[in-house]
Amino acid sequence: MFIINCPYCGERDQSEFSCGGEAHIVRPKQPTELSDDEWAEYLFMRKNIKGVQFERWNHAHGCRKWFNMVRDTSNDKIHAVYKMGEKPPVI
Amino acid sequence: MTKYRISKTRFVDQTKTVSFTFDGKTYLGFEGDTLASALLSNGIHLVGRSFKYHRPRGIMSCGSEEPNAICQINNNTDLTEPNVRATEIELYEGLSASSQNCWPSLNFDIGGINNLISPFIPAGFYYKTFMWPKSFWKKIYEPLIRMSAGLGKSPTQPDPDIYDHKHEHCDVLVIGGGISGIISAKIAAKNNLKTILIEDKNILGGSTIYQNNKNFIIDNKKSNEWLMDEISELEKLDNLTIKTRTSLAAFHSYNYLLAKENVSDHLPLNKKNGSIRQRLWKIRADKVIVAAGAIERPLVFNNNDRPGIILSNSVKKYLDFYGVSSGLNNIIFTNNDSAYETAVSLFEKGISVKIVDIRKKSSSIIVKNAEELGIKIYWNSTVVNTFGYKKIKSIEIMNLSEDGSNVTGDKKKIQCDCLAISGGWTPMVHMHTQSGGKLDFREIDQVFVPSEKSENHINVGSCYGDFELEEIVKNTNNKVKKFLNINEDSFDKISVLCSKETEKKNIWLLPNIISENKTKSFIDFQNDSTAKDIKLALREGFKSIEHVKRYTTTGMATDQGKLSNMHALGIIADTAGVKMGTLGTTTFRPPFTPLTFGAIVGRSVGKFFDVERKTSIHEWHIQKDAKFENVGQWKRPWYYPINNENLHEAVQRESKAARNSAGILDASTLGKIDIQGSDASEFLNRVYTNAWSKLGIGKCRYGLMLNEDGMVYDDGVTTRLGENHYLMTTTTGGAANVLSKLEDYLQTEWPELDVYLTSVTDHYSTASICGPNSKEILKKLFPNKNFSDEAFPHMSYQDAIIDKIECRIMRISFTGELSYEINIESKYGKSLWENCIKAGEEYKITPYGTETMHLLRAEKGFIIVGQDTDGTMTPIDLQMDWIVSKKKYDFIGKRSLYRSDTIREDRKQLVGLLTDDPNEVLEEGAQIVSELDKKPIEMIGHVTSSYFSPNLNKSIALAVVKGGKKMKGQKLFVPMENKNINVTVSDFIFLDKENKRINA
């Protein structure tokens, strides 16, 4: 059970949050221009890294804001949290 | 006093007698006893039968590692509790306990026959034998296994006890109230840190508190006296909370820990009433100090499982703590010095004791002490066999060969009534590994010790592998100071004198003169697995410890292998010729000891199990005897039976009324999202498949929402309340997810859009009136309003006033009938509803529930998301092409609608089904086939909604069928258990295809 530092609210218990999978996958601006394979890449392909991973999280039982998190999945250490739209930190 | 209650101690109050029953017989013990110590004081060792061979088993330990003495507590079958360790349960007046695994009785056990045929029950036996013949499984094997095996009986009634959950935060949590935990807690609390010390026993002090040996001295006091003084000091510290009878269950990441407190388990029956039984503490600690101690290891030799064979330090605890001698003629069998402390204790109380030691010599202080007392020691010897069926009577010993791999010389038989065994100590690394910590193997002691990398927890004392008193005290002091970064000198100048072990020897499987196949050397006592089983598993090709564990079931009982894991590893390492450190250990998972379900669920039982959402009209539904259906957390009226109608009868009546006169539905549970902002129209364009920009103010439109993969996600009617203001409705079950999804897109993909979302589901109540007379009823309710089709057309909305309260009227239809929905602030919902009922009286307005709603929708071929769709249906599959905008450049899921997979023509598609026999109603979920003769029969679809339609007077069904769009008129089959039902594919709109009724 992590303690997550919501960029809007501060430290809260993990039970208030939900994870939305890999971060920085941008929805294509012109989906109709894409081949099936390119669209499938956006739609289905997600990394599942053992180690440092960039993830989307939502403070679902709090401010309901989405934000990004850098987490090491091997030890659950959270390296950084940052707001949507902000540049990912270099880890 | 019984003949085994040897002495008085300060821990057991011998002035307070406690009576209890075991297997129906009444015995006496004292306040302060455990069930195990009280049984031993009555000379009872035999407490159960083993799981597989049903061998007689006795109390083996004094703690949570106990594999044998697991009892059924409370003879009342309603409330009985299985699998309670007799070594952990405190004795209370009225306690009734019985042995498990025994049928028909402890002393005569029919399963004992397994013991006689045990050469035929090797490792993996259950996997191998009971596989064949198949027909034997249900009638013979399973009943036999169930009757003669199993662990205890479940209670037959709901648990009447109260359990509780509480959160706790602290700077430092110390796990374990032994000497190192006490030192740690004192250092922390004296330095202004909010500290919690938890201890699973009722008294602090661990094994030092009864260490009354002159060879263990701290600051010129016997170690137990010194510790007693320290404990009374602790009680003065304001920053320290001590929780006894509290055991750690789980150590999760970020120092989140669960601990279970026994609040009233130890109280007499007549004082338990009404009090909380157990409490689960959810602790978030800044720093954690694990001082969990170590568990003594057994030794593995032939017939090492007889009642009366007890771990050596447990014999010492029963004697020095409880005043109970486990035997009057004891033999101690050891490979280390610690067992000599037991020998000295026994000797000093005048009890006969001899020692068998596999080592050649030892010259430590405690061994010298034993020699000086004249205790007989058989050096370089091992036990090769034991005798006595229900209690040990004698043992045979032999000398060990030079390298310890074999035995030499003659067998010597020695009489005894208790064999105390000690194979050394295993640090309790469970907490450390649960938190994610790794282990190192320490060759010299043959132990796994924590490899400490975390900044937020440490291990001290014997759970860290410090076994000598002096190193425990000094290392704990230094380590804790450094960990907490504080300068505290309480323990800096402490002087410790103790015996130190000089000779170490370990043999995982002791050699024997008879062939291994004829021995029974138990490793896992609770699951009855032997050294032989481990070796067989290796011969059969299992290499990973995790596989060997599962194949032999070693370490998989309720004790999670606390006593057995190390021996299993050791024997694997020896047999395979690899280093033990390279094998790794099995994973220790929470909980550390079994938790009651009560403690896990706490107060979340009965009506507190989950939130129940009720509409403002709920009370009215109850008064009308509605049957309710759970939709998400909502309670929705399912149907309203009159005069003992069943579901079918009520639904037939309700749906006829709705089509022929007027029906009313409580639609308050539908999700409602208020959408505002200058980009609200654009936003709707992007989230729905159809176009929204041109929807006029005051108009309503049905929308279909997809997932990005093109599959239907939700549907509902959205109303344009103003230029930049919409009210979206969602399905009842989908409301929360839809809101989350919309918020996600707004915040992450389209932050440039000026749109605000607010959930208003609970703010408004909705009465939906349908049927040909609905307009007349509305006219009565709102006499000043013009309800003509021109003034108030289908798919439009108007503001209105009823009883001076503002409300909104939407002319939209759920059912295909002429319909109106009235939305009003929830607090007026019931009054609105009652007004509607009153106004509708002359038209026999009929309240209907979800079942009728489904039927009415099915008649019209209106899908129900979640019933007719299952996350694999596109709008094209549903033949809803009409709602998918061709003009819009993009919307969620659009691109997926022409992926190679979604344009396949043989996808499952929505169709109608008519049964050849119009009275035959299909089962929802039933499979559909096109050919009965071809084997295997190919399932080409399934029924999604099915009803007998009273309005059409025949059975109708919606189904999804592969390539169904092109199958109209085709004959298909629905195979059931006893017959095949003939069906014909039809249009899925069964009633009023021309949509005349909504303007009727």
Ligand SMILES: [Zn+2]
């Ligand atoms: Zn927040």
